[in-house]
Every structure is written in C-alpha cells, then in structure tokens.
Amino acid sequence: MSTLSIPQFVPPASDDAEQLRKAFSGWGTNEGLIISILSHRSSAHRREIRKAYAVLYGEDLLKALDKELSRDFEKIVLLWVLDHAERDAVLAYDSARRWGPGDRALIEIACARSSDELFAARRAYHARYKRSLEEDVAAHAKGDFRKLLVLLLTAYRYEGPEVNLTLAKSEAKLLHEKIEGKLYADEEIIRVLTTRSKAQLEATFNAYNNAFGHPINKDLKSDPKDHFLSALRAITKCITSPEKYFEKAIRLAINKVGTDEGAVTRIIATRAEVDLKQIKELYHKRNSVLLVHAIKKDTTGDYEDFLVALIGEESA
Amino acid sequence: MSTLSIPQFVPPASDDAEQLRKAFSGWGTNEGLIISILSHRSSAHRREIRKAYAVLYGEDLLKALDKELSRDFEKIVLLWVLDHAERDAVLAYDSARRWGPGDRALIEIACARSSDELFAARRAYHARYKRSLEEDVAAHAKGDFRKLLVLLLTAYRYEGPEVNLTLAKSEAKLLHEKIEGKLYADEEIIRVLTTRSKAQLEATFNAYNNAFGHPINKDLKSDPKDHFLSALRAITKCITSPEKYFEKAIRLAINKVGTDEGAVTRIIATRAEVDLKQIKELYHKRNSVLLVHAIKKDTTGDYEDFLVALIGEESA
Structure with a gap:
C-alpha cells in the first residue's frame, strides 16, 4: 500500500503546473512549494501536471526541474515525476552503464515488478535510449552476472496462480x-x-x-x-517477499557508514505508491525505530523533507 | 507483400460465418466452400468471422473446424484462422515441446517478426498455455541451443534505424x-x-x-x-533477408524426399500476408519453376487447394 497523503480535493493539473512555474521564478527556487505539490500527487496526477506544464509553458517539466534543483533532492524529484516505466528505464540505464556486482537496481526491476511492468520498462528504454536494455546489460555486466541478469531482465514470467x-x-x-x-x-x-x-x-x-x-x-x-x-x-x-527485501535494503542503506542515498532514493521513489506502508511497518518491527525517524536522522534539507513527505510523518 | 486475393466487396462477417456453418452441416463437409471463404479473407476479416461465429452459434469456429477437417488441411486452416500472435504461440509450443536441433520455427518466430510481434506471441503463450514460452524452451532445448534460443526468444530488440x-x-x-x-x-x-x-x-x-x-x-x-x-x-x-531465408526453407521442404508438410504449412500460413509475394518471386528466379507449380506437384486434395489459394495462381 501507498504511503502518499493526497488531498481530498486535488487542484486541476494546470493550477499545479502554474504553482510549480511560480516556484521556479524570481529570486531562488521555492523548494517548499515544489515539495508540497509533487509529494502529494499520485502518478496519474503527476502525469497530468507534466502534460499541463508542457502545454502552458512549452517546456518539459523535467527540464525545468533539472535546471532548478540539485543533488539528491533533484535526483529524487526527477525520478518521482517520471512514470513508473520511464523511471525503471532510467534506473536500469544508470545501473547497466556503471554496472558492478553489488548492483541491486536491475535485480529489483527484474524481480519486484509485474511481468507487464518489466516489459513496459524495456519499451521505455527503447524510446529513451535508442537501444535495448538487454543490449546494454549484456555489454556491461560480466561473466556469470551477465548470464543471470540478461535472462532475468528479458523474462516475461507467467503470472497465473497455477502451480505444478x-x-x-x-x-x-x-x-x-x-x-x-x-x-x-x-x-x-x-x-x-x-x-x-x-x-x-x-x-x-x-x-x-x-x-x-x-x-x-x-x-x-x-x-x-x-x-x-x-x-x-x-x-x-x-x-x-519484496517488502522484506526492501526493508532490509533500506536498513542497510541507512546503517552504512555514510548513508547510501542512491539506494534510499531509488527505494522510496519506486515503492512509495506500491508497498512502502508494509515496508515501513516491517522496518519499525525489525529496528524498533520508525523509518521516518531513521531517514530524518540520516538526511538533510529539501531531500529530507521530500523523503519525509513521501514516507509520511504518522507513526507506523 | 501479401499474396492474398481478397474480393473487392467482402461480405459481412456474419454472412461468412453462416456460409461456414452451412459447409459443416449435412452429409460430409463442403471443403471447397471453406477454402473459398477463408483463403480470401484478411486477418482482420478472419478475426471478425470468428467473433461472428461465436455469437451466432455459441461455439468457437476453431473447435468446429477441428471437428470437421483432418490432417494437413486441418492444420493449415486452424493456423490460418488464428491471429498472428496466437499462431506463433501455437507453433512455438509445438516446437518447444518436441524440440530438436533441426527446428526452425522458434528461430523464425524470434528473428522474422518485429519486436512487438514476438512479444505479442509471448503474451499469447501465457494466455493459451498458462506458462511462459521461455520456460518451455529452457526446459526442453539442450546445451548451447538452449542458451541461444532462450535469449533469442526473450529479446526485445531496438527497432530504430540508428547504427553505430x-x-x-x-x-x-x-x-x-x-x-x-x-x-x-x-x-x-x-x-x-x-x-x-x-x-x-x-x-x-x-x-x-x-x-x-x-x-x-x-x-x-x-x-x-x-x-x-x-x-x-x-x-x-x-x-x-527473411525472404531469402524463406525461399530456401520452402525449397528444401519441397525438394525433400517426402515433402515436409509441416514446414510448408508453417511458412505459407505465416508469410502469406507478409512477404509471400517476394518469396514467390525469389523462388521462381532461383528454381525456374513457379512456387505454385512446385506446390501443386507435391501436395494433393484440399490441402493443395488451400495452399494454392493462399499463394495465388497467377504467374510470379
């Protein structure tokens, strides 16, 4: 289940787009306004906002965000605004190109998505990078990992309940x-x-x-x-047990000497609308600390605020 | 290009369905009527006929054909009535289950289809067999062939013109x-x-x-x-060069001691609406014999008539 808190009456996408434009204009950027809008909109709403922004200002919202924001805050906002297939394509691309044996993004995309979601990511990869995902993974991963990952990512698993x-x-x-x-x-x-x-x-x-x-x-x-x-x-x-997997992944990312922001960003951005509620509960149970408190302790600034807005302040 | 000759005014699908029902009823089956309808309808028309037949008679046209027809004639008519994704799924299933190193159907499905067509076949495979295509191929093919075929069939190749x-x-x-x-x-x-x-x-x-x-x-x-x-x-x-590939494949199937009807059926059924015209031309050039004459020489009865109707009588 999702952890997003979405207002009962969501403003029209064109109003949100206008507010975002305001947040970008004048002296400095109004990060608070950006957070207050984007972190409280569903993926369907965000898609509409992106469309409305393009119509109103003739510019891709992602480009505008890219200009205005920076570092970890920028990374999570950009991932968040993308729809799930594009987001997976971006994550997979980054992982494939800088592949290392500790990489988890490709495994998550291959194993914690539905068959159709995984396929949608492969299709988005074509559109975005003019190549296939498997082509890049096969060219960058090595040895046994290559065999494993290419087959994992190209699978289109049957999803019925039948078991032999x-x-x-x-x-x-x-x-x-x-x-x-x-x-x-x-x-x-x-x-x-x-x-x-x-x-x-x-x-x-x-x-x-x-x-x-x-x-x-x-x-x-x-x-x-x-x-x-x-x-x-x-x-x-x-x-x-994807929730258990993600609870552990986020625990390791936080407990590292020097938080692994890449992993935190990826996990929160990809799970917020899927099963972050369960992950939060498992996290609390396993660590006797609320996930949101752990995140607050380990992150700062707008990045922290955005993560907290996605995870939700309320106790688990 | 297609070799089908489709009448200028195609009757409504419900009329075709009625005619087919007539062909099945009474003493014996009117194979000539079946051929005269189905071999002169596009895949879109055939889909409509199947729908109309189900609505009018509460029975799948494929089931009815299965009851009425037999042997090679039955095989080609059934393949022909299926839409291309289902047809590929059926062909792939048969090949995967009885896989041998000389098998060509899986290679053709993997390499002579567009990326989306190949994926559509994998999706149809789920629906029909409650398993994935790669699962069956991986379980039946052996050694190097397995490695090759699974990767070939699970590929989703980029299709843009960009070349490095x-x-x-x-x-x-x-x-x-x-x-x-x-x-x-x-x-x-x-x-x-x-x-x-x-x-x-x-x-x-x-x-x-x-x-x-x-x-x-x-x-x-x-x-x-x-x-x-x-x-x-x-x-x-x-x-x-898929056309060259298929010209040779059909030449070998015909010139075998004992025609390879399986290959002839598969190639004609899958290429008639794609590039059979070019394959025919290449065949004529390479063998100094019209494909339709070679087919007539090697086949008989309703099977022959159906093939000839799909290939077209006219000189290449």
Whole structure:
C-alpha cells in the first residue's frame, strides 16, 4: 500500500503546473512549494501536471526541474515525476552503464515488478535510449552476472496462480544438488530462477525447505561476501517477499557508514505508491525505530523533507 | 507483400460465418466452400468471422473446424484462422515441446517478426498455455541451443534505424575471432546475435564482409552438417533477408524426399500476408519453376487447394 497523503480535493493539473512555474521564478527556487505539490500527487496526477506544464509553458517539466534543483533532492524529484516505466528505464540505464556486482537496481526491476511492468520498462528504454536494455546489460555486466541478469531482465514470467507441485519438488531437488556442489552459477539454477512463474518458484522454495530442512536462502549464504551468492539471495527474496527485501535494503542503506542515498532514493521513489506502508511497518518491527525517524536522522534539507513527505510523518 | 486475393466487396462477417456453418452441416463437409471463404479473407476479416461465429452459434469456429477437417488441411486452416500472435504461440509450443536441433520455427518466430510481434506471441503463450514460452524452451532445448534460443526468444530488440559503425566494426572483429577459433557457441557470439538491433547487425555483417573478404554466413559453413552452425546461419539470414531465408526453407521442404508438410504449412500460413509475394518471386528466379507449380506437384486434395489459394495462381 501507498504511503502518499493526497488531498481530498486535488487542484486541476494546470493550477499545479502554474504553482510549480511560480516556484521556479524570481529570486531562488521555492523548494517548499515544489515539495508540497509533487509529494502529494499520485502518478496519474503527476502525469497530468507534466502534460499541463508542457502545454502552458512549452517546456518539459523535467527540464525545468533539472535546471532548478540539485543533488539528491533533484535526483529524487526527477525520478518521482517520471512514470513508473520511464523511471525503471532510467534506473536500469544508470545501473547497466556503471554496472558492478553489488548492483541491486536491475535485480529489483527484474524481480519486484509485474511481468507487464518489466516489459513496459524495456519499451521505455527503447524510446529513451535508442537501444535495448538487454543490449546494454549484456555489454556491461560480466561473466556469470551477465548470464543471470540478461535472462532475468528479458523474462516475461507467467503470472497465473497455477502451480505444478511435482515440478516444484523436482526442481527443489535440482537446486539443492547444485547448491550442495557449490555450482551457484549453474545454468539449471539460472534457468529455474529466471523462467518459472513467481507462484511456481514460491512452491519450489517451500518444497526445498520441506525436503532439506532449511530455506534456500540459508543455503545460499555459505560465503556471505560472495557477490553472486548475494545476488541470488536478493532474487529469491525479491520474488517471494519484496517488502522484506526492501526493508532490509533500506536498513542497510541507512546503517552504512555514510548513508547510501542512491539506494534510499531509488527505494522510496519506486515503492512509495506500491508497498512502502508494509515496508515501513516491517522496518519499525525489525529496528524498533520508525523509518521516518531513521531517514530524518540520516538526511538533510529539501531531500529530507521530500523523503519525509513521501514516507509520511504518522507513526507506523 | 501479401499474396492474398481478397474480393473487392467482402461480405459481412456474419454472412461468412453462416456460409461456414452451412459447409459443416449435412452429409460430409463442403471443403471447397471453406477454402473459398477463408483463403480470401484478411486477418482482420478472419478475426471478425470468428467473433461472428461465436455469437451466432455459441461455439468457437476453431473447435468446429477441428471437428470437421483432418490432417494437413486441418492444420493449415486452424493456423490460418488464428491471429498472428496466437499462431506463433501455437507453433512455438509445438516446437518447444518436441524440440530438436533441426527446428526452425522458434528461430523464425524470434528473428522474422518485429519486436512487438514476438512479444505479442509471448503474451499469447501465457494466455493459451498458462506458462511462459521461455520456460518451455529452457526446459526442453539442450546445451548451447538452449542458451541461444532462450535469449533469442526473450529479446526485445531496438527497432530504430540508428547504427553505430564503430561498434559494428569491433563486433565484426569479435565475431570473426570466435568463428576462426571455432568457438561457435561462445557467449559473445550469442550476445551479439541476440541483443543487437537488426539494423546494427546488418551493419556488423557488412563490416565483417568488408574486413575479412567473405560474408559471415560463408564462414559459418565450415561443417554443413553441424546443427548449431546451421541454426546460426538461419538466424543471420532470417534477420538480414527473411525472404531469402524463406525461399530456401520452402525449397528444401519441397525438394525433400517426402515433402515436409509441416514446414510448408508453417511458412505459407505465416508469410502469406507478409512477404509471400517476394518469396514467390525469389523462388521462381532461383528454381525456374513457379512456387505454385512446385506446390501443386507435391501436395494433393484440399490441402493443395488451400495452399494454392493462399499463394495465388497467377504467374510470379
């Protein structure tokens, strides 16, 4: 569930566009006004505002924001104004071009979106970058990661509830064999993780737990510093419990020496309208601190204000 | 261009549906009537006829045809009545489940369709089989073929005209190195063939020819009996010159000892509304025989009549 607080009566998009224009004009920028509008509008509203702004001022709102804002505040506002497919395309592009084995954005886009959302991101990637997402990932990621990520990102998983329990058992056995043999990048592991439906994978992981006495994620922890193993864990978690995955991701981003603003920005901007409410609740439960307090402690200025507006002040 | 001859005044879909119902009723089936209607209707018309038939008789036209017809005639009529995405899904399903290294249907679907058509087939596959195409291909194809086919079928290639000539040269060199080393299933070869846009690949193959003095397809012929090499040649040809690819495919299907009806059916049903006119012309030029005459020589009965109606009697 979304954490956005949207006023009962949302002004017409053209009024919002006018207010934003005002925020940009004169001496300095009125960041407070920008925050008070954009952080309290749904994606459908934001799309309308962008359209209205283009009609009224002959300029893309994103260009105007890009000129007026800076640093982390700029990054989150720009991501926020984009619709979800474009936002994923931008995140994927940045990750593909500067790919490193610790990257999580590509895994999140591949595993914590619906099949159609993932495909919409690939389509937006064409329009924006005149190339395909898989082309850039294949050209930049290396070795086993390349195999894994390209298949993960090009998947169009079936989304029905049908589950084949016999298959789940046999593939759980297969996964266990490969994991026992430390063949983590074996093509059978990659095949199962990248092609089966999420419902089927959930059944397979349950069968794994039943047959071998521990969750697959535990068995993928033999070397906590191995980046490939950690990517596999992120994938299984993103597929089966995205909220838990994101709670942990944001916890790690905040608890780092020097907050990982990139991760905070990405997670808040992509989850605010999806499941940030659940993530907040899990965060509170797991850390005995409200997420909004943790964020306030670790960030400053307009960036902090924008994050807080998206997360919501109220107790979890 | 299409080879269909569609009457200037097409009857309303409900009239066509009624006529088809008549063809099914009474003693025996009136195959001639079925052929005279369905072979002279565009895919949009056929879709309307299917709808009208369902409304009028509460039965799917495909079910009715399935009951009335048999063997090769049935196969081509059923494929023909499906819209292109469903047809590709059916063809891909049959190929995936009975996959063998000589299979061409999957390569054709992956390489001789637009990116959106290929994606539409994957979507139709979900709806029809409650699974993903890549899931079935990955579960049935083996070894290097699996790697190649899954990436080929899950690609969503960029389709703009932009070409990077520097990249074309460097990837031509890369392909040449791998081919010289006989590393045909090297992941770099697979990466280039499965991710780059068709325009980019065309530039790469031209750069290859310029730099090394022969077309890449010649260099992929070191062992004409190697199925993987032959699949690579089919891919490069399907991407750069689909009509030439299909001319050859239909020539081989006809000239076989015992015609390969499966291939003839698939090619005529999938190309009749796309580029069968060009394929016919190439066929005539290459074989000094009209395609329609070759088909008549090799087929019989209603199947023959239906093929001839789709190909068109007129000289090439």
